[in-house]
Amino acid sequence: MSETLSTGKASAPVPPPTRPPSRHLALARLRDLALVPAIIAVAIVGWIISPVFLSTDNIVNVLQSMSEIAILVLAQTIVLITGKMDLSLESTFGLAPGIAAWLVIDPALTRGLGLGLLPDAWAVPVVLLVGALVGAFNGLLIVRFGLNGFIVTLGMLIILRGLLTGISGGQTFFALPGSMTYLGSTSWFGIPASIWVSLLLFAVGIVVLGHTRAGRALYAIGGNADAARAAGIRTDRVLWIALIVASVLAALAGLLISGRLAAVPAAQGDGAIFQVFAAAVIGGVSLNGGKGSVFGAFTGVLLLFMIINVLTLAGVPAQWTNFLNGAVILVALVVSRITGGKAQT
Amino acid sequence: MSATPHRPGGGPVGEDRPVVEAVDITKRFGSTLALSGAGIMVRPGETHALVGRNGAGKSTLVSILTGLQAADGGAVAFDGRPAPPLADRDAWRQRVACVYQKSTIIPTLTVAENLFLNRHARSRSGLIRWSSLRREAEQLLAAWSVEVDVRQPASTLSVEQRQFVEIARALSFGARFIILDEPTAQLDAAGIHRLFTRIRDLRAHGVTFLFISHHLQEIYELCDRVTVFRDARHIVTAPVAELSRQALVAAMTGEDVTMPEAGRRPLTSDAPVLLSVRDLVTSSGAELSMEARAGEVVGIAGGGGSGKVEVAEAMVGLARPAGGTVTLAGRVLRPGSVPDALAAGVGLVPQDRHREGLVPSLSIAENVTMTVPDRVGRYGLISPARRDALARDTIADLTIKAAGPQVPVSELSGGNQQKVVMGRALANDPQLLVLITPTAGVDVRSKQTLLGVVEDVRRRGAAVLVISDELDDLRNCDRVLVMFQGRVVGEMAHGWSDNDLVAAMEGVDLHHV
Numbered sequence: 138m139s140e141t142l143s144t145g146k147a148s149a150p151v152p153p154p155t156r157p158p159s160r161h162l163a164l165a166r167l168r169d170l171a172l173v174p175a176i177i178a179v180a181i182v183g184w185i186i187s188p189v190f191l192s193t194d195n196i197v198n199v200l201q202s203m204s205e206i207a208i209l210v211l212a213q214t215i216v217l218i219t220g221k222m223d224l225s226l227e228s229t230f231g232l233a234p235g236i237a238a239w240l241v242i243d244p245a246l247t248r249g250l251g252l253g254l255l256p257d258a259w260a261v262p263v264v265l266l267v268g269a270l271v272g273a274f275n276g277l278l279i280v281r282f283g284l285n286g287f288i289v290t291l292g293m294l295i296i297l298r299g300l301l302t303g304i305s306g307g308q309t310f311f312a313l314p315g316s317m318t319y320l321g322s323t324s325w326f327g328i329p330a331s332i333w334v335s336l337l338l339f340a341v342g343i344v345v346l347g348h349t350r351a352g353r354a355l356y357a358i359g360g361n362a363d364a365a366r367a368a369g370i371r372t373d374r375v376l377w378i379a380l381i382v383a384s385v386l387a388a389l390a391g392l393l394i395s396g397r398l399a400a401v402p403a404a405q406g407d408g409a410i411f412q413v414f415a416a417a418v419i420g421g422v423s424l425n426g427g428k429g430s431v432f433g434a435f436t437g438v439l440l441l442f443m444i445i446n447v448l449t450l451a452g453v454p455a456q457w458t459n460f461l462n463g464a465v466i467l468v469a470l471v472v473s474r475i476t477g478g479k480a481q482t
Numbered sequence: 483m484s485a486t487p488h489r490p491g492g493g494p495v496g497e498d499r500p501v502v503e504a505v506d507i508t509k510r511f512g513s514t515l516a517l518s519g520a521g522i523m524v525r526p527g528e529t530h531a532l533v534g535r536n537g538a539g540k541s542t543l544v545s546i547l548t549g550l551q552a553a554d555g556g557a558v559a560f561d562g563r564p565a566p567p568l569a570d571r572d573a574w575r576q577r578v579a580c581v582y583q584k585s586t587i588i589p590t591l592t593v594a595e596n597l598f599l600n601r602h603a604r605s606r607s608g609l610i611r612w613s614s615l616r617r618e619a620e621q622l623l624a625a626w627s628v629e630v631d632v633r634q635p636a637s638t639l640s641v642e643q644r645q646f647v648e649i650a651r652a653l654s655f656g657a658r659f660i661i662l663d664e665p666t667a668q669l670d671a672a673g674i675h676r677l678f679t680r681i682r683d684l685r686a687h688g689v690t691f692l693f694i695s696h697h698l699q700e701i702y703e704l705c706d707r708v709t710v711f712r713d714a715r716h717i718v719t720a721p722v723a724e725l726s727r728q729a730l731v732a733a734m735t736g737e738d739v740t741m742p743e744a745g746r747r748p749l750t751s752d753a754p755v756l757l758s759v760r761d762l763v764t765s766s767g768a769e770l771s772m773e774a775r776a777g778e779v780v781g782i783a784g785g786g787g788s789g790k791v792e793v794a795e796a797m798v799g800l801a802r803p804a805g806g807t808v809t810l811a812g813r814v815l816r817p818g819s820v821p822d823a824l825a826a827g828v829g830l831v832p833q834d835r836h837r838e839g840l841v842p843s844l845s846i847a848e849n850v851t852m853t854v855p856d857r858v859g860r861y862g863l864i865s866p867a868r869r870d871a872l873a874r875d876t877i878a879d880l881t882i883k884a885a886g887p888q889v890p891v892s893e894l895s896g897g898n899q900q901k902v903v904m905g906r907a908l909a910n911d912p913q914l915l916v917l918i919t920p921t922a923g924v925d926v927r928s929k930q931t932l933l934g935v936v937e938d939v940r941r942r943g944a945a946v947l948v949i950s951d952e953l954d955d956l957r958n959c960d961r962v963l964v965m966f967q968g969r970v971v972g973e974m975a976h977g978w979s980d981n982d983l984v985a986a987m988e989g990v991d992l993h994h995v
Contacts, residue, residue, distance in 0.1 A: 344609065347610075348612070349608065350600060350604070353591075353595065353599070353600075353610065356588070357591065359590070361586075361587070361588040364585075367586055368599040369572065369600050369601075370600050427589075428590050
């Protein structure tokens with residue numbers, strides 16, 4: 138577009154507009170790494186409290202315990218960047234494997250818990266399909282009918298949790314088929330598969346959100362939806378796809394934890410959404426949309442689970458767990474505010 | 483800058499077909515006629531000015547020329563070919579671009595990404611190549627000599643830089659016809675100078691501009707031809723050099739529907755000074771010093787960007803001033819404190835009723851009594867009966883058309899909503915009533931009621947400030963202070979002529995041309 142139109146002479150009478158200092162730019166690009174100093178600090182504190190903290194076994198333990206929640210955080214990050222939020226992810230996390238188990242497991246083996254309608258091979262596809270359907274329904278209400286995303290997904294959170302309680306009679310599904318327990322319980326190269334899966338998904342997320350037009354469209358929509366539409370982005374379609382992808386990721390995370398526990402309790406995922414939001418915000422994802430990165434979200438979950446692990450190693454009694462979980466979220470927010478230097482929104 | 487007359491159509495592109503031609507355009511919004519058989523024709527390579535007072539139909543024409551809205555009647559053609567269908571955004575973007583006052587930039591993304599949003603440079607694998615994206619963005623900005631670091635987030639751009647970036651983006655789509663909607667409104671003098679240099683430069687490269695401004699001086703400085711709209715109609719199109727300032731102002735002003743003057747009582751010369759503003763400086767740099775006596779109505783006139791609204795907001799505590807004092811009846815107001823201003827007896831009709839004036843979902847009664855909770859109850863409790871009684875008085879006094887005090891404000895028409903805002907300003911029996919653009923977007927009948935209030939208030943011995951660029955709002959003032967670019971540039975006694983005031987607001991002195 139510029140072959141005949143370049144204008145070298147024009148710049149002479151124009152005084153250069155004032156630029157912000159380049160230090161500001163460097164800081165902006167380092168925002169992704171804002172939590173790294175905090176993570177190092179917690180690692181040092183953990184090592185002082187208990188040398189076990191930095192042992193390979195303990196690190197694998199931390200990574201495995203966070204892998205499922207981390208995938209939920211990834212899902213929530215995708216939705217938050219578009220300027221929406223999805224509370225129902227925690228219920229999808231329990232319902233998707235719950236429905237698969239309900240349809241697949243043999244009632245004779247489990248005192249009438251399941252239906253045994255489908256062969257075992259259908260279990261994993263059903264898990265992912267349930268996730269996709271939940272996301273599509275959220276999209277129908279939020280995108281097509283223009284309902285408020287917070288309230289829609291709050292309603293869905295309650296409905297889906299109730300559905301799981303209904304089909305299971307409040308009990309725990311067990312005797313899951315091998316296809317459902319494989320990913321959650323196997324190890325590849327000596328490290329649990331769920332760690333590989335979550336790290337792989339984060340790597341894909343970093344590439345998609347950072348390096349594809351579809352990913353950048355999420356940021357554009359969250360930053361200024363009208364401008365995104367004016368740039369030719371099909372905002373409705375992108376939002377819908379983002380909601381579906383997030384729910385499918387939640388279903389997959391549910392599959393991992395069911396595999397690890399070899400069971401689907403009726404309360405699977407109950408209350409997890411608060412931890413998910415906390416991790417995303419600590420990791421620098423804005424609740425107002427348009428801001429944040431997948432890598433930042435990952436550092437957010439990592440920091441949260443490292444602090445919890447340090448507390449466990451320090452021998453804090455189990456009755457205090459909830460109190461400390463809340464305190465950890467606030468402390469992590471403060472730490473990220475100090476190290477990141479920018480107000481969280 | 484001298485106002486060198488350019489030869490119309492003398493740009494480097496010597497084509498005869500107009501870049502854009504709109505013929506006989508009609509557009510209605512509900513009952514109001516926004517454009518009535520209006521048209522415009524812009525020749526290639528020229529810089530064409532579009533002027534008109536508020537509500538003349540300029541912005542409606544812009545949205546039709548940029549394909550954001552369809553006209554109810556008439557035709558638009560680019561280069562002699564009919565305009566593309568509205569849904570074909572790409573085709574529109576290749577023909578015309580508009581830099582609006584409101585930004586169409588995504589603040590959280592970098593400048594480079596904003597330039598190539600949804601058309602990022604990609605490698606064969608489909609992934610975005612950030613390095614070549616940045617290079618392309620740098621080349622694009624360098625080609626149009628825009629000096630901005632493409633890696634910085636767009637939120638850090640100044641207004642001026644943002645405009646340059648938006649212009650460069652428009653050019654990169656292939657558009658060579660650019661509409662600038664009041665681009666100078668938010669710029670300082672140096673920024674305006676740089677913008678004009680840039681526009682002349684681009685003009686030399688064959689880019690055609692449609693330039694919308696309230697400042698006539700800028701039009702004489704920059705443009706080749708000018709089109710005047712008034713009351714939804716096309717009035718005149720002429721080369722700037724052939725249209726004198728008087729003729730241009732007359733074309734813009736026309737014969738206004740004059741407001742019947744209420745029985746004015748001349749101000750008694752011994753009335754005490756009630757309001758005294760000393761060296762007030764706003765954060766945007768506008769300055770004001772003035773006095774108003776009891777029973778006096780003072781107008782503050784000025785165009786967009788004149789600073790009139792900013793000084794008024796600083797006066798009443800909506801914005802914290804950078805310096806200066808405001809004294810009302812011997813009491814110095816605490817800077818930047820609305821509660822203190824209310825306690826001192828300031829009643830305010832803010833500029834934007836939707837943003838600062840009303841809570842649309844609440845009832846008339848709640849809106850009217852919002853500033854005076856202590857008058858409708860005691861100990862922090864609110865008595866609904868007293869509140870409704872107060873609201874019923876307001877509804878009767880201001881002839882608000884509503885079924886009762888419980889009607890939500892959102893169900894009222896614009897004029898009646900504005901009366902509610904006025905009722906709220908009057909609720910604490912103000913000593914000083916400050917009206918900022920009180921009749922914007924209001925029908926004629928409501929206008930009369932609202933301006934009639936001014937007369938009642940001054941009779942009670944309060945002072946009234948009317949901040950507006952609408953001549954009708956200012957007609958009943960005892961005197962009008964005229965602001966231009968942040969300074970008071972003149973004062974006009976009651977009985978000024980329309981042309982003099984409009985010219986002064988545009989920064990032109992008719993008597994010294």
